[in-house]
Amino acid sequence: MKMLINVAETVVADALRGLAAAHPELVVDVENRVIVRRDAPVAGKVGLVSGGGSGHEPLHAGFVGPGMLSAACPGEVFTSPVPDQMVRAAAAVDSGAGVLFVVKNYTGDVLNFDMAAELAEDEGVQIAKVLVDDDVAVTDSLYTAGRRGTGGTLFVEKIAGAAADEGAPLERVESIARQVDASCRSFGVALSACTTPAKGSPTFDLPAGELELGIGIHGEPGRERRGMMTSGEIADFAVDAVLEDLRPTGPVLALVNGMGATPLLELYGFNAEVHRVLAERGVPVARTLVGNYVTSLDMAGCSVTLCQADEELLRLWDAPVRTAALRWGC
Amino acid sequence: MKMLINVAETVVADALRGLAAAHPELVVDVENRVIVRRDAPVAGKVGLVSGGGSGHEPLHAGFVGPGMLSAACPGEVFTSPVPDQMVRAAAAVDSGAGVLFVVKNYTGDVLNFDMAAELAEDEGVQIAKVLVDDDVAVTDSLYTAGRRGTGGTLFVEKIAGAAADEGAPLERVESIARQVDASCRSFGVALSACTTPAKGSPTFDLPAGELELGIGIHGEPGRERRGMMTSGEIADFAVDAVLEDLRPTGPVLALVNGMGATPLLELYGFNAEVHRVLAERGVPVARTLVGNYVTSLDMAGCSVTLCQADEELLRLWDAPVRTAALRWGC
Amino acid sequence: MLDADFFRRWMVTAAAAVDREAGRLTELDSAIGDADHGINMRRGFQAVTQALEKEPPGTPGAVMVLAGRELISKVGGASGPLYGTLLRRTGKALGDAAEVTAEQLAGALRAGVDAVAALGGAAPGDKTMLDALVPAVGALGGPGSFGAAREAAAKGALDTVPLRARKGRASYLGERSIGHEDPGAASSALLVGALAQVAGA
Amino acid sequence: MLDADFFRRWMVTAAAAVDREAGRLTELDSAIGDADHGINMRRGFQAVTQALEKEPPGTPGAVMVLAGRELISKVGGASGPLYGTLLRRTGKALGDAAEVTAEQLAGALRAGVDAVAALGGAAPGDKTMLDALVPAVGALGGPGSFGAAREAAAKGALDTVPLRARKGRASYLGERSIGHEDPGAASSALLVGALAQVAGA
């Protein structure tokens, strides 16, 4: 598998150097792997810190900036970051108003953020945590580690970030983040496996003419393998899987997300099918975002995330945001 | 080759339906394949119309909006649009101040835009044209169709678009567009070939461990095939190829562009190497854009475009832009 | 004498040939272009046959002008304007006559080919459709010359293999364009072949 | 009696085993996880050996606490905090003694494994590292028991193959997790194997 890299060992550090070069509005600590918005800590503002394994870009570093995250902590590829990173990030962004950790629900992320929360609180930073677990492909039961955090993370970070920028106190930012998570559901489909730089070969073997339904964002195989489906059939399957669990009673925000290697041309075509299915099911769509936002390296495929949004969430979604990957209103 | 599509015949129409669903701020004529910003024609403003084969998304439709293009005309995949589209687009955006056609220098695009210009002028629309030909991999000589238009198109559309939005007259918008084209050079590298929906198999055969240097954006083979190179070696080669031709005497704008299937993680790492080479060569970088902007379907690879920018071009580059794919300042 | 129906059948036969050979044309374009020539030609000639069916024009000239217009407004790419111009200018040169001679057809086609050369700026030897078209119109003359034109076009297409391209996408490849048949020359040979077939040659 | 050097050699031997088997661990994780377990373990144990070389701690407890801390701050993922906690808690349970008995080691390791279970919320049978660790500490006791612990860990790891995962990433796969060995159980068997090797069993 060919990659545009130097050596596997330095991909994350190299990317951080490149991020720093492109974005002078970010403070990028390459050695300690923390990305902080330059104006942090903002007086009186709750800090928002997220992080996770690398390989999902632009998540999370691409979402650092006014209106969204205060800081991000990238781990090795597909490996959650270590507690030292989150502790450092929390210290850098805390203005005294406390810090919310946005944690995707994976065992590694949960354990490391938990340890970091303890350590940061020892250092006097007030910490709240929200777990993002929006992936309906995983049953949330005693028999699993619980639903995974995928596309819903973008909604949590954007909307809680807007609340924090408006000056909401920590408990309020936390409760909004929880509300967004509870309002989000996702389902993902892979047309090809991805290849991590360290492994150098695809994480699973997907024969021509087959796809994986219910994949996560770490190159894990999905829930089920099927013969190739059309864009319309995939939209039917994915949207129905989401709606079955979400049962929205009002308008939704939609994220039609590429896994990394699916051309935008295909993704927009898929968006047409997603909108068709939603119209058929009587679900109004308030806003739609189409693009590669929560990716899985060079995986071909897509995911659909729907977020039921009341007027307040919609207002916060529309609020200005200025980050590398998401930008409007300013 | 698996794709997220219904059938090859409808990919462009499907994508346009999906674009319309995601972007209510655009008027998308799916049948006639024209995308127009909703507020067109803007009184007194010069219209900017571009277009080309599909498969390069977000180029051009993703660049329609205030501060950039007035309208875009997507052709079939890798096939230039037909004159009817440009004529229709010109009529839709002309406020009486005239229309600039931004044309990438390919035989098909040139011939079709030329025919369209004749027809539009017959209908009373004043037309100016700028050819974008920034790709240094092609020698501009009697023995070629001339240099290709690739990443430089983004700079021409952004900067000329800003001038038009400021109210510059047609001759001025045209001359700025020409200045930008003359100030831009690009070089592209493929790590894999792309697959068009209609053909269904890769456009060329690139064995493991080899890459193509000097590719275009249509899945054409490049100028030369070599054994695999590191990100740093590719940056050396590409940046030097550009600098040899551009010989900048001041700061440049840099576009570090993905061809479609290269993960952002790799692209940022590559950006670090591009900045290293530019620093070594003593070329200051005023602005950097990293991402998949001028793509070649699912091709893995990258291109580097440098645009020498005087203060006026830099000011126009920084001016507000509000499109699906490029957005800042508003 | 050749009437409107003869020209209509030429176009329909050409469309069938293009449809049959679309895969090969695309493969040729894949080697030195962007892998769409067969797809472009098929889309264009399907539109041509549909347009001719919808309201069949009454004169040879009108058939060719309509066919050319359809190509221009449905194909795009380099081949759309070039082939569209070829047929449209041929049609214009044929004028309003209800029937034309083989000699008149040869003259009109020569005008069409000249227009292609003027539009695209290519000359024989540049590894383009002209390498099949120019020998073909050179061989074309009286009623018995259709077979010779077919042979000349086919040979012209094959003779592009050793050439280095100087026009169109293939020119980007420089030396690497050598050793491949030009897709546009191959499709031109199909068009001339269809003409010969309809003429019973 | 086991001194600090014994524990240091255990860690170095474990690091060598992990390094040697990293590819296999990653392959196992590729089947039911995210293809990084070998890479994670190698990165972690490299850091451990480096830290131990830099300033070798003077007591068994200090060796294990340092090793655990290194894993926590260098590995990430699920295995970083879990293995880090295992070693750190084992070290804490060993206290300040300059030398410890095999029985004391067994008891301390049991405390470490309990901490892993408490942190990760998993139980034997959930197809995790605990399926190797729990039988191993069960078999561990007096000086002659290291070999038995190694066998128990190895068997425990292999016995994860027919299990359905209930914790960690593999649980996402449901039924599809059956038929594969758990990567964390496999790496635990390596750690226990390294212990036995250093003990000369």
Ligand SMILES: Nc1ncnc2c1ncn2[C@@H]1O[C@H](COP(=O)(O)OP(=O)(O)O)[C@@H](O)[C@H]1O
């Ligand atoms: N300047 C030109 N003059 C004549 N024929 C040309 C010229 N440029 C390209 N062609 C012909 O067009 C063919 C390519 O057509 P096609 O693949 O449909 O368009 P595109 O190159 O835009 O993809 C070439 O094989 C060549 O024969």
Ligand SMILES: Nc1ncnc2c1ncn2[C@@H]1O[C@H](COP(=O)(O)OP(=O)(O)O)[C@@H](O)[C@H]1O
């Ligand atoms: N809750 C848990 N309790 C105990 N062990 C666990 C738990 N979750 C995961 N593991 C172990 O961790 C291993 C995976 O480690 P690793 O691949 O390094 O981390 P990650 O899953 O974050 O990629 C699994 O094979 C399993 O043995």
Ligand SMILES: [Mg+2]
């Ligand atoms: Mg991992």
Ligand SMILES: [Mg+2]
């Ligand atoms: Mg083409």
Ligand SMILES: [Mg+2]
């Ligand atoms: Mg072509």
Ligand SMILES: [Mg+2]
């Ligand atoms: Mg893993």
